[in-house]
Amino acid sequence: MIYKVETIKDGTEKYFFIRNLETMSIEELPSKYLMHKIKCKRSPNTVKRTAFSICYYMKYMAEKEMELTEVYQLDYEKQTEYFVEFLYWLKAGNHTEQTSGEKKCPNEGTCNAYLKDVFRFYLFIEAEYEQYGSLKTLSYNQIIAVNQVGVKKVLRNHSFKAYLKEEEHRGRTAKENQIITILQACTNRRDQLLLLMLAETGYRIGELLGVKYVKDIDYRNHMIRVCFREDNENEARAKNAEYRSAKISNDTFEFLMDYLAKYRKILQHQDYLFVNIMGENIGKPLRVDSVYDMLDRMEKKTGVKITPHMLRHYFANMRKQAGWELEMISQALGHKHLDTTIKYLDWLDDELIEASNEFYAQHTAIYGAERLLE
Incomplete structure (x- = not known):
């Protein structure tokens, strides 16, 4: 592997950087970004994952014989193709060294997470060095919508839509x-x-x-x-x-x-x-x-x-x-969003059927459908 994630510990603080194993030099831009993440009080696990995401991306660039800033020169279609190929390169397990000969291929969600880390890195470069401009794949489509009462709302959509389709993940529950x-x-x-x-x-x-x-x-x-x-x-x-x-x-x-x-x-x-x-x-x-x-x-x-x-x-x-409300369970788990909590719960089909049977037993003939048959 051409690049390697390394760490230095200073007291209780752990610092991450990326080393070029051919020149043994520290890669300046990625290491500066990782230091920025630490200064922003991001968790060590988040910084560690970001370090590996960028390290994998740099290996991909080396295989493509490209530099970080050269991507800015590609047109929108070529940039999109370039990052899509990176996703499939990850999915094929090319990002890690294999000792047993069998590649360990990450799932779609992990590949997407790696690319999102790379995009955040590029946003940092753009903020630090205005001369590079911005990635076309990170531009936003902006639409102004008007609702029924005439209030205008700006809808912004990220232009990159080529992430791998993720299977819905539900973690296992201990019995x-x-x-x-x-x-x-x-x-x-x-x-x-x-x-x-x-x-x-x-x-x-x-x-x-x-x-x-x-x-x-x-x-x-x-x-x-x-x-x-x-x-x-x-x-x-x-x-x-x-x-x-x-x-x-x-x-x-x-x-x-x-x-x-x-x-x-x-x-x-x-x-x-x-x-x-x-x-x-x-x-x-x-x-x-x-x-x-x-x-x-x-x-x-x-x-x-x-x-x-x-x-x-x-x-x-x-x-x-035990009958706890969803909001209470979410608060106990420390979730920011109820959607996350719902994924933790085993809503079984039998429970939904039973709940539906109880509902219709108490609310029969809601719509007067039997009269429509007369």
């Missing part, structure tokens, strides 16, 4: 018996508590790993708070710079107290709730990759696959079955 199986297979209180709290709070794994047992737990009311922090030692972050709370059950609270008592000698030297309880990193805050490693071990042990995201889906569906 209660699966959660119980994994809990019984866990070999320590920490992992059991982690799973219980994920299932009962609906928090993202990064949010839960950022919880501090002194500051973020209301022991009287059994509430766990998510607090946005940028300097967590384990790089755990609350998404969207949000603050919210969730209540856990009495049983899980008693489990929490038992965990705090059992590992008090380790916990007393820092204030994160979830820490490494053995090994050379004992006492240090638990990281996301360690949680996934633990769940991988549990899958090999039990044959049951569970992820933190599946537990968020479980939380949402359990609350739906």
Whole structure:
């Protein structure tokens, strides 16, 4: 691979840049953009994904023997064709080095996300260097529409319409018996508590790993708070710079107290709730990759696959079955849009049929259709 994403850590801050492996020099424009993303307080995961998106794009340009700014010289049709080819190049798995000979091809949504990151990079270039103009594929079609009462509204549509068609994605939901199986297979209180709290709070794994047992737990009311922090030692972050709370059950609270008592000698030297309880990193805050490693071990042990995201889906569906309003579930999950929450819920055909049967049983002959047959 010609280009490589590299990182430098300064205290708790991680900086990303792209290196040219032929010249061993740092690519100035992409690295400047990544620094801009960090200064704008974007999450480390967002900056990391952006870094890889641009790195893949630079590899594509190298194969095309083109430079970043040369794309501006192409006409609209050629620019569109150029970026469409990039999408299919990604879809074919050409963006990563293959060691086994079998290419790993990303789905359509991932390919589109990579291209959108590239487009944002170009918008940054245009803002910094006006001499390049703007990409024709990033121009807007503007239409002025007038409604029935004469109010004018400007409708703006992005001119690039060639993204890959994405299949509707619905994440899997963990089942209660699966959660119980994994809990019984866990070999320590920490992992059991982690799973219980994920299932009962609906928090993202990064949010839960950022919880501090002194500051973020209301022991009287059994509430766990998510607090946005940028300097967590384990790089755990609350998404969207949000603050919210969730209540856990009495049983899980008693489990929490038992965990705090059992590992008090380790916990007393820092204030994160979830820490490494053995090994050379004992006492240090638990990281996301360690949680996934633990769940991988549990899958090999039990044959049951569970992820933190599946537990968020479980939380949402359990609350739906309990009669929670959609807006309340959305707020608990920390979603900005109700459409996102709806995708978490398993609206089964049987439920829709049952609801329809109940509706028509109570509202028969709404339209007087039987009289139309006379």
